[in-house]
Amino acid sequence: MTRSPTVLVVGGGATGAGVARDLARRGIDVALVDRGGLGSGTSGRSHGLLHSGARYAESDPVGAEECIEENHVIREIAGECVRDTGGLFVELAADDPAYFDAKRAACEDVGIPTTVLDAAAVRERVPDIAPDVERAMAVPDGVVYPSRLVAANAAAVEANGGTVHPHAPLEALTVEDGRVLAATIGGRVDATFEPAFVVNAAGAWAGDVAAMAGVDVEMAPARGAMVAVDHGALGPVLNRCREPEDGDIVLPHADEVVLGTTSVPVDDPDEYERADWERARCVEECAAMLPAVADAEVTRTWWGVRPLYAPDEADTDRRGISRGFFALDHADDGVANLASVVGGKLTTYRRMAEATADLVADHLGVDEPSTTADATLPGADDPDRLDAFADRYDARNPSDANLYDAAR
Ligand SMILES: Cc1cc2nc3c(=O)[nH]c(=O)nc-3n(C[C@H](O)[C@H](O)[C@H](O)COP(=O)(O)OP(=O)(O)OC[C@H]3O[C@@H](n4cnc5c(N)ncnc54)[C@H](O)[C@@H]3O)c2cc1C
CATH class of the missing domain: 3.30.9.10 (D-Amino Acid Oxidase, subunit A, domain 2)
Known part of the structure; x- marks a missing residue:
């Protein structure tokens, strides 16, 4: 039987893997689940640009500033995950x-x-x-290689005592008296967890996961x-x-x-x-x-x-919707131990994760600060090790499939 974690993170894209890494480094017992291989949602199907922020500089200066700051951080911590x-x-x-x-x-x-x-x-x-x-x-x-980046974050989760479960979909949440009591996980886990807190990092699918708890998260994918x-x-x-x-x-x-x-x-x-x-x-x-x-x-x-978040959005081509991120505390919606993190970009995944982990740590009364901006990811200097992590978590996806094709 798989043991229940303190925090369950649903969604093993860059954001969820980043949240789980951040929490694990604060000493919090965390489990990360994805319905498919890690990164099989949007992270492993993105363009793979490590934004400088210039694309958004005149339209969204706050987002642009986040990009340039995280661009520096990722270069420092992620080694061979970027070029x-x-x-x-x-x-x-x-x-x-x-x-x-x-x-x-x-x-x-x-x-x-x-x-x-x-x-x-x-x-x-x-x-x-x-x-x-x-x-x-x-x-x-x-250029960022999402397969390596997501897998390296997952490896950091395990290195810090957490668990990582690809092919383990969240199937149901049981909510009673304004709290998630249980999370039913299928696939390779096939168990019911009773976590103290649940993080919904399901990207474009975040609305479906929130709905399992009776909460509205309006995505405009x-x-x-x-x-x-x-x-x-x-x-x-x-x-x-x-x-x-x-x-x-x-x-x-x-x-x-x-x-x-x-x-x-x-x-x-x-x-x-x-x-x-x-x-x-x-x-x-x-x-x-x-x-x-x-x-x-x-x-x-x-x-x-x-995974665009647009609670009030009309049906446009959605190019104008903010690429900023939102860490939503669903205590405000009547579910005290559930949060969602939506929007954002691959480039800003670590910052999204830090903001979400801050919110969770607050709820749990944990004082440890985030350390993810200063800690090198496992295997960062060794492409073979990073690719072995990608295999371990079934994280090879279209964005950088040619890296692996070339190696075979
Ligand atoms: C066409 C395109 C190009 C892009 N290019 C760039 C770029 O060049 N640079 C950049 O910085 N950003 C880019 N982005 C944005 C970036 O890719 C995303 O913002 C980011 O990858 C989202 O990561 P995430 O972890 O939040 O979501 P995801 O990577 O989608 O992760 C969510 C995960 O949740 C899982 N999931 C869903 N439901 C369940 C469930 N019930 N149980 C368990 N797991 C579940 C999914 O399988 C998925 O793996 C691009 C996006 C697109 C679409």
Whole structure:
């Protein structure tokens, strides 16, 4: 029989694995469960950009500041889970120079370092850049490998006395007198836990998990397509310097580049259309920056679903919904020992986890502070060990599948 933990974390994406790591490092007995392999939700299906924050600098300075701070932290603690490629915001002839200048000023305001390169300097860094490039702004973007990142967080949970259970779906919550009394876990766990506290880190599925406790968490999920094509080494991440649109990021990934993405509302994060026009749009738009991708061989295409939280949102394309995160204390909704963490980005997963773990520690009367920003992740300097963790937790997912394909 599996023992009941003090805290049950539901959802083994980056956020849930990060919450479990944070709690375990505070000495709290924690179990992490996912209905599939770890990262099989959105984390392992994201684009894999370690944001500098420049994308959001003028529209969401608070989110941009979170990104640049966490970008520094993740580089420090996560070693081989990231690659320091740098990034360029590329202005083409059709783009508004005033937008470029405004973004640059906004970056400087929130502490994102920028360097402006003229067209010749851009061509030196990216020889096959579009001929109509005007200039670019270099920013500290990077590439993150979600399989490794999620698995390394899970390994840290176990190293600190917690337990990790892939293929163990939460099936039901029993609530009595305003408290979760029991959590029924199926799959490989097949047991009922009686945790003191439950964290809902189920991403785009957070509404379903909250509903098991009779609580409303209004998610507004939006899907996005990614297309990987053969390309050979590209140096920096390329971002189109214009208002966020479909197909404005090209990510270097070993001998591929990953083109993305789109934003289309979905009703159900499991059952949704994967439309050909999205694939075509990613290629066509990204080819405006990097013409060679138009004719390159497509190696993989996949979709992910953004876990957007929008209690009051109308039905737009959801691009305008905040990428900020929310740690929701459901004591305010009549369930005293349940919290949800929703929204956010892969880049800010650790900060989301810290805020959520603070909330849980408060409820449990634990004074230990978070230490996750300063502690190196297990295996961070050893890609083979990280990949072995990914195997242990069945965490190999589409975002970085080519890493593993190449190794076989
Ligand atoms: C197309 C796209 C591109 C993106 N690109 C980037 C990017 O480049 N950079 C960036 O920083 N961010 C990016 N994001 C955002 C980022 O990927 C997400 O915000 C982040 O990965 C969400 O992590 P999470 O752990 O909260 O959710 P998830 O990773 O979805 O984790 C939730 C987990 O809960 C599990 N679950 C659900 N129901 C149950 C249940 N009943 N029992 C047990 N487990 C359950 C799921 O299986 C899932 O693994 C992108 C998102 C999308 C969709």
